[in-house]
Amino acid sequence: xxxxxxxxxxxxxxxxxxxxxxxxxxxHLYDTATEEPLEFANLLLEENLQGAASDIDGHFxxxxxxxxxxxxxVSHIGCETxxxxxxxxxxxxxxxxxxxxxxxxxxxxxxxxxxDHSSAVSATIDEQQISKSANENLADLLSSIAGVATLxxxxxxxxxxxxxxxxxxxxxxxxxxxxAGQQWGNDHAPEIDPFVANHLxxxxxxxxxxxxxxxxxxxxLVEPGNISDDPHLHGQLNYIYNSNGRGSNFNTQFEQxxxxxxxxxxxxxxxxxxxxxxxxxxxxxxxxxANVALQLEKHWSSSWATNFYYSYFxxxxxxxRGSHIGNTTDLSLALEKEVPFFTEEKFSREIDAPKQEVxxxxxxxxxKYLISENKALKLIFASQLNDRKEFDIRRGGRSETxxxxxxxxxxxxxxxxxxxxxxxLLLKGGLQLRLKDNTNVPGTGFNPLIPDFRKSSIAAYAIxxxxxxxxxxxxxxxxxxxxxxxxxxxxxxxxxxxREERNFTNYSLSAxxxxxxxxxxxxxxxxxxxxxSPEVNELYSNGLHQGVSGIERGNANLQPExxxxxxxxxDYKWKNKALLNILAYYQNVDDFxxxxxxxxxxxxxxGAFPLFLYRQTKARIYGLDAxxxxxxxxxxxxxxxxxxxxxxxxxxxxxxxxxxGNNANFEINYxxxxxxxFIRNFQLGAEVQHQNQQKDISVDQDFALPPEAYTLLNFKTxxxxxxxxxxxxxxxxxxxxxxxxxRDYLNRxxxxxxxLGRNIVFRxxxxx
Amino acid sequence: xxxxxxxxxxxxxxxxxxxEELITTLIYTLTPENGGTSVVFTFxxxxxxxxxxxxxxxxxLAANTTYDTEIQLLNEAETPTEVITTEVxxxxxxxxLFYSQTVDLxxxxxxxxxxxxxxxxxxxxKLETGVASSGMYKITxxxxxxxxxTGVSSGDITNAGGSTDIEVTFDVIIQ
Numbered sequence: 001x002x003x004x005x006x007x008x009x010x011x012x013x014x015x016x017x018x019x020x021x022x023x024x025x026x027x028h029l030y031d032t033a034t035e036e037p038l039e040f041a042n043l044l045l046e047e048n049l050q051g052a053a054s055d056i057d058g059h060f061x062x063x064x065x066x067x068x069x070x071x072x073x074v075s076h077i078g079c080e081t082x083x084x085x086x087x088x089x090x091x092x093x094x095x096x097x098x099x100x101x102x103x104x105x106x107x108x109x110x111x112x113x114x115x116d117h118s119s120a121v122s123a124t125i126d127e128q129q130i131s132k133s134a135n136e137n138l139a140d141l142l143s144s145i146a147g148v149a150t151l152x153x154x155x156x157x158x159x160x161x162x163x164x165x166x167x168x169x170x171x172x173x174x175x176x177x178x179x180a181g182q183q184w185g186n187d188h189a190p191e192i193d194p195f196v197a198n199h200l201x202x203x204x205x206x207x208x209x210x211x212x213x214x215x216x217x218x219x220x221l222v223e224p225g226n227i228s229d230d231p232h233l234h235g236q237l238n239y240i241y242n243s244n245g246r247g248s249n250f251n252t253q254f255e256q257x258x259x260x261x262x263x264x265x266x267x268x269x270x271x272x273x274x275x276x277x278x279x280x281x282x283x284x285x286x287x288x289x290a291n292v293a294l295q296l297e298k299h300w301s302s303s304w305a306t307n308f309y310y311s312y313f314x315x316x317x318x319x320x321r322g323s324h325i326g327n328t329t330d331l332s333l334a335l336e337k338e339v340p341f342f343t344e345e346k347f348s349r350e351i352d353a354p355k356q357e358v359x360x361x362x363x364x365x366x367x368k369y370l371i372s373e374n375k376a377l378k379l380i381f382a383s384q385l386n387d388r389k390e391f392d393i394r395r396g397g398r399s400e401t402x403x404x405x406x407x408x409x410x411x412x413x414x415x416x417x418x419x420x421x422x423x424x425l426l427l428k429g430g431l432q433l434r435l436k437d438n439t440n441v442p443g444t445g446f447n448p449l450i451p452d453f454r455k456s457s458i459a460a461y462a463i464x465x466x467x468x469x470x471x472x473x474x475x476x477x478x479x480x481x482x483x484x485x486x487x488x489x490x491x492x493x494x495x496x497x498x499r500e501e502r503n504f505t506n507y508s509l510s511a512x513x514x515x516x517x518x519x520x521x522x523x524x525x526x527x528x529x530x531x532x533s534p535e536v537n538e539l540y541s542n543g544l545h546q547g548v549s550g551i552e553r554g555n556a557n558l559q560p561e562x563x564x565x566x567x568x569x570x571d572y573k574w575k576n577k578a579l580l581n582i583l584a585y586y587q588n589v590d591d592f593x594x595x596x597x598x599x600x601x602x603x604x605x606x607g608a609f610p611l612f613l614y615r616q617t618k619a620r621i622y623g624l625d626a627x628x629x630x631x632x633x634x635x636x637x638x639x640x641x642x643x644x645x646x647x648x649x650x651x652x653x654x655x656x657x658x659x660x661g662n663n664a665n666f667e668i669n670y671x672x673x674x675x676x677x678f679i680r681n682f683q684l685g686a687e688v689q690h691q692n693q694q695k696d697i698s699v700d701q702d703f704a705l706p707p708e709a710y711t712l713l714n715f716k717t718x719x720x721x722x723x724x725x726x727x728x729x730x731x732x733x734x735x736x737x738x739x740x741x742x743r744d745y746l747n748r749x750x751x752x753x754x755x756l757g758r759n760i761v762f763r764x765x766x767x768x
Numbered sequence: 769x770x771x772x773x774x775x776x777x778x779x780x781x782x783x784x785x786x787x788e789e790l791i792t793t794l795i796y797t798l799t800p801e802n803g804g805t806s807v808v809f810t811f812x813x814x815x816x817x818x819x820x821x822x823x824x825x826x827x828x829l830a831a832n833t834t835y836d837t838e839i840q841l842l843n844e845a846e847t848p849t850e851v852i853t854t855e856v857x858x859x860x861x862x863x864x865l866f867y868s869q870t871v872d873l874x875x876x877x878x879x880x881x882x883x884x885x886x887x888x889x890x891x892x893x894k895l896e897t898g899v900a901s902s903g904m905y906k907i908t909x910x911x912x913x914x915x916x917x918t919g920v921s922s923g924d925i926t927n928a929g930g931s932t933d934i935e936v937t938f939d940v941i942i943q
Contacts, residue, residue, distance in 0.1 A: 543818065551817055606935050
């Protein structure tokens with residue numbers, strides 16, 4: 001239900017003196033995108049249950065209203081119902097803008113803030129869609145965007161892949177703070193609760209200058225919404241049940257604007273048992289999650305405001321019991337096995353080793369100061385603490401002792417300045433300081449896979465934008481100085497602690513152009529040069545990577561990667577009926593860091609293991625994302641998405657690993673006019689998801705060839721139940737309706753088990 | 769102030785962890801039932817996974833002889849040396865050793881020791897050699913195998929599952 005809407009609401013009040021209880025509220029409703037009036041919308045004053053409907057011109061009138069504080073609820077077919085607070089003293093004239101469909105809107109409007117106005121191309125998932133499927137991980141939610149895929153380790157752990165890159169190569173900004181933690185691991189998911197986000201965006205960029213991090217272009221933005229201006233306590237309750245895994249997900253959100261400050265509190269609990277493939281339970285794949293987020297905002301004056309944000313995320317995730325392997329013999333046995341070892345007949349909620357326990361704290365303080373009307377300064381200070389424990393099946397009752405235990409502090413400081421000149425010239429500049437301190441908590445009984453390290457960096461950037469009538473030009477540069485101190489431990493007898501220091505200087509440049517040919521057609525061009533210095537796992541990892549049954553060895557001599565990426569994006573909007581977006585990208589990466597399987601095997605007491613070394617090569621990734629949205633009538637919405645991608649290791653003339661196969665998705669939704677006493681806004685939809693086989697990987701590159709293509713069929717329905725003046729929003733989604741047996745290339749568990757079978761997701765939402 | 773805070777942290781050198789679970793050494797001792805000199809096979813990899821290559825010592829068995837065999841697992845990286853076999857014995861129901869050979873080798877083995885459920889562990893076995901021959905002999909230690917699966921208690925590893933803690937192959941000559 002992608003189309004439903006984020007909101008933009010603006011109203012202008014003009015009033016004239018009026019007498020007691022004889023106030024008239026008049027107004028007009030408009031579609032933000034088209035400025036066309038919205039007819040047949042329902043309006044309701046919650047305080048006195050006085051209602052009205054808008055006429056063909058979008059006009060409405062509420063008469064004989066007493067002075068006071070009111071909540072006006074506006075609902076319209078295909079729109080999310082919105083409630084607005086205002087104080088009525090006199091006759092009032094309202095101009096209300098509602099966003100009717102996100103597909104047909106500019107991204108800038110969806111983001112809701114001007115500063116995002118740039119030549120970059122982004123795609124967004126709105127709050128309604130998030131709250132319907134927030135039982136899923138962040139990455140799974142994002143994968144509904146063309147060009148975004150997920151790299152997963154079963155249903156519990158997944159991380160986003162954008163244009164073929166993931167992990168260290170993309171940056172996730174959680175509330176403007178670069179997500180720290182152990183993002184290098186393919187089986188380490190970002191520690192973010194999607195319920196906290198008001199919207200999620202993927203910036204399909206060429207070079208991201210404004211944000212730190214080691215990314216080569218693309219960025220994921222997780223943005224909590226603003227706290228409402230309403231002085232009363234409001235909020236929402238969400239409950240999502242998913243039949244596969246028998247999972248329950250509770251979420252509460254409360255917010256209020258007090259005289260002194262505004263606050264918002266979000267809490268989420270998730271509890272899920274073993275998932276099921278099309279025919280058997282996936283033992284030990286349950287998960288638990290408990291998250292809390294607190295937002296505080298204070299406007300000191302019209303020119304300066306501060307806000308504080310704290311979030312805590314904690315999870316315990318079981319990893320398929322049958323995927324625990326001791327050596328390559330175990331792996332080849334598992335590969336041959338139709339049903340994984342340790343599969344049980346019965347459903348269970350128990351989570352044993354192998355499992356992960358992760359806790360992540362994020363605290364952020366931000367101050368915004370409007371120096372003058374066109375000059376603004378923003379300071380952000382943030383700290384994160386990430387604790388990750390991974391448990392393996394061990395001898396001697398040690399399974400409850402983590403085999404990997406990492407504790408990481410990350411601090412960041414950002415100063416951002418922007419200035420707009422009279423001649424439509426925008427200047428942005430900033431300074432970024434970063435410090436990361438990573439420690440292996442002693443007592444695991446293993447030599448650490450990645451060493452203790454401290455990494456600091458300082459970066460400065462400048463971007464200039466020139467707005468010429470139909471053309472927006474953008475130019476930017478960034479320089480970053482990084483220094484790394486690491487303490488790798490050798491596996492000699494006796495062990496030695498080494499002291500390694502590396503310094504890197506990275507440069508980035510970007511240029512962009514947005515050309516609005518006419519009302520209907522716009523073209524974006526972006527090109528960017530970016531450098532990414534090797535991360536600590538690439539430099540110094542040493543040892544057996546249990547999950548992949550191979551010995552990985554870092555390479556202390558790695559040089560920074562150098563990427564050159566270009567993007568062209570064309571948007572064509574046909575009246576208010578259709579939208580076509582086609583984006584093509586081409587990226588060359590020199591000194592692309594990858595794990596190369598070696599010919600020789602390393603003999604250990606557990607048998608011979610393949611050896612993987614970090615090497616550098618020349619890589620090329622190119623592809624196309626296409627999105628076509630069509631609304632033939634106001635009752636029908638269709639959406640077709642397609643993503644084509646190719647990743648090549650140019651030097652070795654082979655495919656790059658973990659590049660998704662091409663995929664297509666078609667969705668059709670019917671919106672009923674039904675505005676009954678109890679049931680309203682009834683919708684019905686169907687979706688077909690097709691995933692092609694990845695055919696660029698050869699047998700000597702992986703333990704098993706990528707699985708075959710598959711097509712999934714999903715159905716969904718949504719409706720609102722009205723009980724008195726309360727509204728319950730319900731949605732039921734049937735995923736993998738045919739209970740298809742399939743495996744996905746980007747799920748590591750494909751070596752061991754089938755992917756998820758049928759799943760019915762039931763969601764109910766109550767706003768107050 | 770912020771800059772000061774960022775540069776003031778000092779990073780301490782870590783202490784290497786004790787790898788107490790590590791198995792560095794497997795000693796396979798065969799003593800002729802009717803007396804005589806024991807034959808000893810060893811696999812020793814003191815630095816664990818990676819690093820230096822393991823040292824393997826193979827042995828020669830006599831034809832038509834019955835041997836009492838015993839496996840000893842050690843962690844020689846610890847001081848004093850830790851005897852891992854004790855741990856395996858204690859958790860006998862969670863462990864099983866498997867022995868397999870190439871077809872050219874004329875010998876057969878039988879489990880001697882059992883766990884609390886009466887299922888074999890395989891630290892102690894009897895090995896009977898046949899005529900002079902040579903081939904490879906593989907010793908596998910599985911953690912959490914399914915001992916009730918078909919063939920497992922008679923020494924067939926096919927359906928055992930679990931994860932491999934040891935997989936060592938020796939060259940055996942019977943003469």
